[in-house]
Amino acid sequence: MANELIKEAESSMKKTIEVVKKEFASLRAGRATPALLDKITVNYYGTPTPVNQLANITVPEARLLVIQPWDKNSVPEIERAILKSDLGITPASDGTVIRLTIPQLTRERRADLMKVIKKKAEEGRVAVRNIRRETNEQLKSKQKEGKMSEDELKRNQDEVQKLTDRYIKEIDSLLSNKEQEIMQV
Numbered sequence: 410m411a412n413e414l415i416k417e418a419e420s421s422m423k424k425t426i427e428v429v430k431k432e433f434a435s436l437r438a439g440r441a442t443p444a445l446l447d448k449i450t451v452n453y454y455g456t457p458t459p460v461n462q463l464a465n466i467t468v469p470e471a472r473l474l475v476i477q478p479w480d481k482n483s484v485p486e487i488e489r490a491i492l493k494s495d496l497g498i499t500p501a502s503d504g505t506v507i508r509l510t511i512p513q514l515t516r517e518r519r520a521d522l523m524k525v526i527k528k529k530a531e532e533g534r535v536a537v538r539n540i541r542r543e544t545n546e547q548l549k550s551k552q553k554e555g556k557m558s559e560d561e562l563k564r565n566q567d568e569v570q571k572l573t574d575r576y577i578k579e580i581d582s583l584l585s586n587k588e589q590e591i592m593q594v
Contacts, residue, residue, distance in 0.1 A: 410551060410556060410557070411548060411551065411557060411561065411565045414544055414547050414548060414551075414565075415544065415565065415568055415569060415572070417544070418540050418541070418543075418544040418569055418572060419572050421540045422537050422540055422572060422573070422576040423576075425533055425536045425537055425540070425576065425580075426533070426576060426579055426580065426583075428533065428536075429529060429530065429532075429533035429580055429583055430583060431444075431447070432529045432533075433526060433529065433583060433587045434447070435447050435448050436522055436525060436526060436529075436587070440471055440472070440511065440590075441468045441470070441471060441472055441473055441474045441509070441511045442468065442474075443461065443466040443467075443468065443474065445474065445496065445509075445511075446459075446460045446461060446466060446474070446476070446491075447459070447461070448494070449490050449491060449494050449496075450490065451463055451483065451486045451487050451489075451490040452486055452489075452490070453483055453486060460476065460487060460490065460491075463478055463479065463480065463483050463487065464476045464477055464478040464479060464483070464487065464507075465477040465479070472510060472511045472512075472513075473508060473509070473510055473511070474508070474509040474511065475506055475507070475508055475509075476500075476506065476507040476508075476509070477505070477506050478506075478507075481504070481505060484502055484504060484505070484507060487500075487507055488500045488502055488507060491507070491509070496509075498510070498511065498512070514591070519591055519592065522591050523588065523591060526584060526587050526588065526591070527584065530580050530581070530583070530584040533580045534577050534580055537573055537576045537577055537580070538573065538577075540573075541569055541570065541572075541573040544569050545566055545569060548562055548565050548566060548569070549562065
């Protein structure tokens with residue numbers, strides 16, 4: 410019973426790590442990556458569709474993304490979606506392909522990005538701590554129902570705390586790597 414709760418908590422914590430990784434990948438650090446376009450959806454024949462499902466996205470150079478839509482009619486819609494997004498990049502199109510030139514990061518932009526990634530990391534840590542709290546509450550209720558002893562409760566809570574520490578350390582490591590990536594000139 411307690412093992413299932415702990416496994417469930419670990420699974421939720423892993424999902425939190427994946428969310429943090431995706432959030433970090435979608436923040437540009439002056440280097441072109443297709444993940445920058447992950448959050449952008451295009452109104453394609455009335456349906457919100459992710460860009461990566463409408464086009465081939467390549468990175469021919471470190472600061473250039475090339476979007477090659479499979480349907481040429483979707484080029485204006487993709488351009489519009491990129492302009493509306495918070496990327497801050499103006500697309501250049503020749504009617505068949507869209508080029509996104511990633512500008513150098515300014516000191517101010519780096520500072521803004523640092524604030525954003527620290528906030529995302531803290532949101533991840535809070536999510537992991539909430540999972541810990543919920544799991545511990547469930548364990549305590551099992552103990553009150555007489556389904557586990559005080560010693561088992563303590564042992565299980567220690568295990569949940571070890572999981573929490575491990576995943577928070579992983580978030581801190583992701584944050585540190587992203588900070589270094591952003592600070593590289």
